[in-house]
Amino acid sequence: MTQYAADERGFFGDFGGRFMPEALVAALDELDVAWREAMADPAFIADFEAIIRDYAGAPSRLYHAERLSQQAGVTVLLKREDLNHTGAHKIRNVLGQAMLTKRMGKTRVIAETGAGQHGVASATAAAYFGLDCTVYMGAVDTRRQALNVARMQLLGATVIPVESGSATLKDAINEALRDWVASVDHTAYLFGTAAGPHPFPSMVRDFCRGIGDEARAQCLEQFGRLPDAIAACVGGGSNAIGLFTAFLDDPSVDIYGFEAGGEGVDTPRHAATIHAGQSGVLHGARTYVLQDEDGQTIESHSISAGLDYPGVGPQHSHLAAVGRAVYEPVTDTEAMDALALLSRTEGIIPAVESAHALAGALRIAPRLREEKGEDALLLVNLSGRGDKDMGTAIEWFGLGGEETS
Amino acid sequence: MSVQRAFDRAKAEGRSALVGYLPAGFPDVPGAIEAITTIVEAGVDVVEIGLPYSDPVMDGPTIQAAAQAALEGGIRTADVLRTVEAVAATGVPTVVMTYWNPVERYGVERFAADLANAGGSGLITPDITPDYGGEWIAAADAHDLDKIFLVAPSSTDERIAMTTASCRGFVYATAVMGVTGARTTTSDLAEPLVARTKATTDLPVGVGLGVSTGAQAAEVARFADGVIVGSAFVRAIQQAGDQAAAVKALRALTEELAAGVRGA
Numbered sequence: 072m073t074q075y076a077a078d079e080r081g082f083f084g085d086f087g088g089r090f091m092p093e094a095l096v097a098a099l100d101e102l103d104v105a106w107r108e109a110m111a112d113p114a115f116i117a118d119f120e121a122i123i124r125d126y127a128g129a130p131s132r133l134y135h136a137e138r139l140s141q142q143a144g145v146t147v148l149l150k151r152e153d154l155n156h157t158g159a160h161k162i163r164n165v166l167g168q169a170m171l172t173k174r175m176g177k178t179r180v181i182a183e184t185g186a187g188q189h190g191v192a193s194a195t196a197a198a199y200f201g202l203d204c205t206v207y208m209g210a211v212d213t214r215r216q217a218l219n220v221a222r223m224q225l226l227g228a229t230v231i232p233v234e235s236g237s238a239t240l241k242d243a244i245n246e247a248l249r250d251w252v253a254s255v256d257h258t259a260y261l262f263g264t265a266a267g268p269h270p271f272p273s274m275v276r277d278f279c280r281g282i283g284d285e286a287r288a289q290c291l292e293q294f295g296r297l298p299d300a301i302a303a304c305v306g307g308g309s310n311a312i313g314l315f316t317a318f319l320d321d322p323s324v325d326i327y328g329f330e331a332g333g334e335g336v337d338t339p340r341h342a343a344t345i346h347a348g349q350s351g352v353l354h355g356a357r358t359y360v361l362q363d364e365d366g367q368t369i370e371s372h373s374i375s376a377g378l379d380y381p382g383v384g385p386q387h388s389h390l391a392a393v394g395r396a397v398y399e400p401v402t403d404t405e406a407m408d409a410l411a412l413l414s415r416t417e418g419i420i421p422a423v424e425s426a427h428a429l430a431g432a433l434r435i436a437p438r439l440r441e442e443k444g445e446d447a448l449l450l451v452n453l454s455g456r457g458d459k460d461m462g463t464a465i466e467w468f469g470l471g472g473e474e475t476s
Numbered sequence: 477m478s479v480q481r482a483f484d485r486a487k488a489e490g491r492s493a494l495v496g497y498l499p500a501g502f503p504d505v506p507g508a509i510e511a512i513t514t515i516v517e518a519g520v521d522v523v524e525i526g527l528p529y530s531d532p533v534m535d536g537p538t539i540q541a542a543a544q545a546a547l548e549g550g551i552r553t554a555d556v557l558r559t560v561e562a563v564a565a566t567g568v569p570t571v572v573m574t575y576w577n578p579v580e581r582y583g584v585e586r587f588a589a590d591l592a593n594a595g596g597s598g599l600i601t602p603d604i605t606p607d608y609g610g611e612w613i614a615a616a617d618a619h620d621l622d623k624i625f626l627v628a629p630s631s632t633d634e635r636i637a638m639t640t641a642s643c644r645g646f647v648y649a650t651a652v653m654g655v656t657g658a659r660t661t662t663s664d665l666a667e668p669l670v671a672r673t674k675a676t677t678d679l680p681v682g683v684g685l686g687v688s689t690g691a692q693a694a695e696v697a698r699f700a701d702g703v704i705v706g707s708a709f710v711r712a713i714q715q716a717g718d719q720a721a722a723v724k725a726l727r728a729l730t731e732e733l734a735a736g737v738r739g740a
Contacts, residue, residue, distance in 0.1 A: 080608075090576055092534050093605050094628035094650060096635065235540050241531060248533040253654035255630065352577045353531065355603075365553045366581025368530040 073319045075386065075395060081269020081356075083389035089268040090352045095248070098255040103270040105175050110277060115174070119167055119278075126199065127162045128155050129281060133289035133450075138416040143436040145447040148298065150286045152310065152454045153421060159455030160282055160310045161192040165261055167278030169196035172259040179203040179258040183247045185212060185240035186376030186459065187219025189263030194228035196261070204228040207246045209239040212376065219459065237370050240380055244354055264307025265384035268355030272312075272384050279313025286450060287317040298450040299443050300325040300435060304427040305398060306342065306378035308387045310454035315396060325397070325439075328387060329431030331373030332400030342371035343400035344383040345391045353382040359391075374403035374463060375423040377455070405430040407467050410457065422455035423463055429453070478622050479569035479597045479645045482521040483680035483701050492697035492737045494519060495682050496730070497573060497706030498713075499526035500559040501551030502542040507719055509562045511726055515709060516568045518727045519734030522702065523563055524600060527556045527574035534575075534602045536657030538707040542714065553582050557594045564595030571622060571645070573600040579612070588615035598622025598645050605635075606642035613642060624648050627673050629665040640677035646702060647673055647681045657707045659686035667699045693736025703737050 081087045089099060109115040123129040132151040140147045152160040165182075172180055180202050184190030190206040197204035206223055210232040213220050223230050236242035244267075251260045265275040283301075290298050301318055303311035305328040318324040333341030341347065344359045351360035353368060361369040361381035373379040390396040406423060409430035414420045421429060432451045439447045457464070465471050486493040496515045500508050512523055528543035528551055535543070556572065564570040572591060579587045579599070591599070598621040601609065606625055616623045622645030627636050630653060640647050651666035652659065666683050673681050682702030687693055688711075693703045712729050716722035 088608055090604050090608055092603050092628070093626045093635070093639065094534075094630055094653060096605060097628075097630040097632065235537070236530065236544065245531055245533045249536070249655045252534070253652075255653065349581075352580055352603075354533075360577070362577070362581060364581070366529075366578035367547065368577075 075319050075390060077269065077273050077386070081273065083386045084392060085350070086357050086388040086392070087269060087272060087385035088357050089355060090357065091268045091355045092252065094252050095255065098251070099268055099270070101175065102171070105171050106270050106274045109171055109174060115170070119170060122166050123163060123281060126156060127166060129163070130285040130289070131155055133286055133293065136417050139413065142412070142416060143433055143449065144440045144445060145436050145449045147432065148290065148448060148450045149453045150282060150314065150450065152282060152452060153419070153425065153456035157192050157195050158458060159188055159192070159422065160279060160313060161189050161263070162195065163281055163313070164263070164275050164278045164309055165189070165192040165196040168259065168261045169200045169202060172202060173200055175259065177257055177259045179205070179254065180261045181205045181207065181247050181250050181258055182261040183240065183243040183263060184208050185243070185379060187212070187216045187223065188377060188455065188459065190228070190230070191219055191222045191226070193261045194223040194226035197228060198226045205250065206230050207233050207243040207250070209243050210234045211238045212240070239370070241368060265309040265312045265386065266307040266354060266356060266358065266382055272356065272386055275309050276312045276316055276386065279309050280316040282310065282313035282452060283315060283317030286314065290448065290450060294448060296448070297321055297324055298448040299323070300327060300439055301450045302327040302329065302428050302432040302435070303452040304378060304424045304454060305330050305383060305387055306380050306424065307382070308384035310452055312384060312386055314452045315390070319395060326390070326395060327431060327435060328396055328398040329401045329427045330398055331375055331378035331427060332402040333372040333374070335402055336400045340372035341400065342373040342379050342381065344381060345387060345398040346400050356385045358385040358388045359383055374406065375427065377422070377424040378427060399431060401427040401430045409433060410464070411468065419453070420457035421453055422457050423460045425452070425454045477569065477597060479522050479571055480680060482569045483646060486521055487701065491739065492700055493521040493680070493702040494693070494734055494737045495522040495524060495702045495704040496520035496709055497524040497526060497704065498709050499528050499539065499542050499546055500556040501528055501546030501549055502710070503545065503713065503719070504549055505551065505555050505559060509559055510719065511713060511722060512559070512563050513566055514723050514726045515730045516563070516566055518730035520568070520730055523568050523570045524573045524706070525556065525559055525563065525570060527553065527572055527578055529575040529578055532575060534655055536655040536707065538710050538714070539656050542710045553578055557590050560591065560596045561594040569597050570595065571598045571600055571624060572596055573602065576601060576604045584611045584615045588619040588621055592619040592621060598624060600624040600648055602626055606639055626650055627669065629653055629669050633672060636673055637676040640673060640679060643677070643679055647677060647679050648704070649673055649681050649683050649700070650685050651683045652685050654685065656685055666696065670699050690732035690736035693733045694739055697737045697739065703733070705733055
C-alpha cells in the first residue's frame with residue numbers, strides 16, 4: 072500500500088468516502104469484508120492470476136512503437152491492453168468482481184454501461200461464471216451502440232435501456248443503484264470504474280493494478296530502468312489507476328492523466344472533470360464533479376463514450392490535489408488525430424478513449440525530450456482497441472463508400 | 477422548532493402523524509406552494525419539501541419525473557428555501573428532503589443558517605448516513621435543526637442504534653428494500669424494522685415508501701408513529717389536468733389518508 076491509498080473509511084485525503092443510502096450500507100460492508108479477505112487469501116489471488124492469464128490473456132505486451140517513437144522524438148512504449156479478451160483492460164475488473172460475487176454466494180450481477188464495453192465485459196464474466204446478468208444502459212446509448220447490445224444479448228445478459236434523466240451513463244448508474252437497493256440480498260453490482268462509494272474505488276484499482284505491475288516489470292526487464300513518464304486516459308479512471316498504482320512511489324516517474332476535453336474546455340461540451348469541475352459528491356464519493364452553482368450534475372460530452380462521465384474516481388482527485396499526477400484535457404480533434412496517426416504508423420487502431428492518452432503523450436513528448444533526451448521512456452496505456460469505434464471513425468473521417476482514397 | 481412536536485400532538489390524540497412529501501418547483505414554484513398548503517389544510521401534520529436533484533438514486537419514476545420537470549422549469553436552491561418559508565409560515569413543521577450534493581455546493585453551514593431563517597425544522601438526508609455526515613450534524617446542532625437519517629430493513633441493530641443516536645425530530649424507516657413509489661401492498665418488513673428501531677430510541681419513527689391509500693395508512697399507523705406519503709401526492713398532481721384539479725385531488729387524498737392514520 073502506498074501513501075496514496077485510502078484510509079479505513081475510504082478517504083483518499085479529502086476525497087472518496089461512502090455517501091450512500093443506508094439501505095446499501097450492509098451490502099457495501101459485506102463487499103468490503105469480502106474484498107479485504109480475498110486480497111489476503113493466496114488461493115484467491117492465485118485463481119485470479121490464473122484466470123487473467125489463461126482466459127483474458129494477461130500479461131499484456133509492452134510494445135516499443137518504433138515508428139511512432141521517431142515521430143514523438145522519445146521512446147514510446149505501448150501497454151497493449153487492447154489485446155486482452157474483449158478488447159480492453161476492463162476484463163480484469165469484471166473477472167475480479169465476478170470472482171468475489173461467487174465467493175459471497177450471490178447469483179446475479181448487475182452493471183451499468185456507457186458505450187457498452189463494461190456491459191460486454193460484465194456479460195462475459197457472467198457467462199464465464201454462470202451468473203445471471205442485467206446491464207443498464209442509457210437509451211440514447213443503446214441506439215448508438217446496437218452492436219454492443221447484441222453482443223451482451225448473445226452472451227446471455229438482459230439489457231435494460233434507461234430513459235430517465237439524460238438517458239446516458241450517469242443515469243444508467245442511477246438505475247443500477249435503484250435495482251441494487253431492491254435486489255441486494257442476491258445481487259452484486261459490478262461497478263465499471265474506480266469511482267463510486269467505498270470500497271469500489273480501491274477494489275477496482277486492485278483488480279486493474281496488474282496493468283502497472285506488469286508494465287513496470289516489463290520496462291525494467293526490457294530497458295533496465297523505469298519509464299520517465301507514464302500516461303493514461305481518465306474517464307472514471309480505472310485503466311489509469313490500474314497503470315499508475317505501481318509507479319506512485321517511484322518519484323522519478325512523471326504521471327499524466329488525460330481527460331476528455333470534448334469540443335474544448337472553453338465550451339460547455341467536455342468531460343474534463345478534474346480540470347473544470349468542483350469538489351462535490353456524486354454516486355457515493357466526494358470527488359471532482361461537473362456541476363452547476365446549485366450542485367446539479369452537468370451533462371458531460373466526449374466523442375469517446377468511455378470518457379463521457381461528469382465525475383471521476385476519487386483517488387484521481389486526490390492525486391491531482393496533492394500534485395502526484397498531472398491531469399490535462401485532450402480534445403475530440405486531438406484524440407482522433409492520434410487515432411489516425413497510430414493506425415498509420417503502427418498498424419494499431421486504438422479505442423477512442425486510448426487515443427486521448429496517446430494524444431496527450433505526444434503533447435508532452437517534446438517537453439520530455441528536452442528534459443531527459445531522446446532516450447526518454449514514455450509509457451502509454453493502450454487501454455482498448457478501436458473495433459467498437461469504427462462508426463465514430465467513419466463519421467469523423469468520412470470513411471467508407473466510393474469517395475475514400 | 478423540532479418536528480417532534482407534531483408527533484407528540486398526534487400521539488396525545490391517540491393516533492399516528494401524517495407526513496406528506498412534495499417536491500418544490502413542481503409543477504412550478506407557486507404551484508408547489510399551493511399544493512403543499514393544500515395538503516396541510518387537509519390534514520398533513522408534517523411537511524417534507526423535496527429539493528429536486530439531477531441524480532435521485534433513491535427515487536422511483538414518479539418522483540424522478542417531478543424532480544426533472546422542476547429542474548427543467550429552472551428551480552434553484554434559493555427557490556426551495558423560499559418554498560420552505562411560505563409553507564412554514566402556515567405553522568406546519570417543515571423539513572427539507574434532499575440529496576447531499578446540493579447542500580454541499582450551497583455550503584453546509586450557509587444552508588443550515590438559511591434553512592433555519594426560513595423557518596425550516598431540519599433535513600431528511602437519504603444519501604448520507606451519520607458516520608459520513610459529520611459536517612451536517614455539526615451545522616444542524618449549531619442551528620438547532622432536526623437531523624432525520626434513514627434506517628432500512630438491511631440495517632444491522634448496531635447501525636440502527638448508531639443512526640437513531642444521531643437523529644433528532646424523528647427516525648425515517650424505509651419500509652421496503654427499494655426506491656420510492658406507490659405499492660399495492662404494504663411491506664411485511666416495516667413492522668419488524670420499527671420494532672428494532674424503537675428498541676434503540678424514544679424518538680418517533682415514521683414509515684415511508686409505498687403508502688398511497690387510507691387503508692394502507694391505517695395499517696402502517698398500527699405500529700408506526702408517522703405515516704409518510706410521497707409518490708401518491710406527486711401522482712395526484714401529475715394525473716390532474718390543471719392546478720385546480722390537482723388541488724382538488726390532493727385535498728381528497730389527504731382527507732382519506734388523514735382518516736387512515738386515525739384508524740378509519
